[in-house]
Amino acid sequence: MITELKKEEYYKCKPIINVNGQAEVKAIVDGNSPGRIFVDNVDSPKSGLIWQGNNDGFYFIGDENNEEFNKNLNQLIETVIAPQAREMNLEWFEGISNHPGWYVTIKEVFAHKTLGSWNQKVFTLEEKNYQLQNEKDIEANYEIKRITRELYYDQSIINLEFLHAKLHDFWPNPEDFFDKGKGFCAMYENKVVSVCFSALIYEQYHCVDIETLKDHRGKKLAQKVAHYFVRECLEHKLTPYWDCMEGNKPSVALAEGLGFTNSFNYVGYEFSLK
DSSP: OOEEOOGGGGGGGGGGSOTTSOHHHHHHHTTSSOEEEEESOSSSOSEEEEEETTSOOEEEEEOTTOHHHHHTHHHHIIIIIHHHHHHTTOOEEEEEESSTTHHHHHHHHTTTSOOEEEEEEEEEOOGGGOOGGGOOOOOTTEEEEEOOHHHHTOTTOTTHHHHHHHHHHHOSSHHHHHHHOOEEEEEETTEEEEEEEEEEEETTEEEEEEEEOGGGTTSSHHHHHHHHHHHHHHHTTOEEEEEEETTOHHHHHHHHHHTOEEEEEEEEEEEEOO
């Protein structure tokens, strides 16, 4: 049987997560990022499945050879996860291994599914590797601003809902972001057109989320706000953390251009929930 933990019980999963794995997992288990955790045993978990709070995937943690847990995974997905996911218009289950041992297990447990996969890369940035000289100028009609409480509530901003939606994906309570996070945006004619901010935090690691609106791409805005973001992190002795698909060449190039180095890679698997 697989049971959902209460948030105050998440700490019980600390012994079974990969200390060298994804910061997303550590942040959720620590209670610093929203998410749900399903485990085999609420008192002493050996294996678990974490559902990210922004619906950006599921992480398999702990013992990949736990037969009791593994045989109940499909029932959990079919009776609990899939119905709730469909209510939120999620059409795909994206499963991510917290350590390489899960690769074989995932393929075995979901052998009856049409299973796809992709490669993911994780980068971190040390101050000695930061490439300040790669920062480019942007057009004069764009302005870089820090994401503050005042900016977040500034009703004069035309597309304020864009900024609100981006932060809410990771920070249900924006005050938590203002207390702990870092972030910058590019403004154009009183619109937020590019953002780079702390999507989640684990210890000194600040995981990057970055996006530029389609009409303003190709103008070096993502690079510019990213430079502001990483400088802010490094000045406060924080470590910027960049997680992206290997196939996302622009994101990989941007990270490497800033001086990020590849820390580790992992594989994700997906199948349809329809």
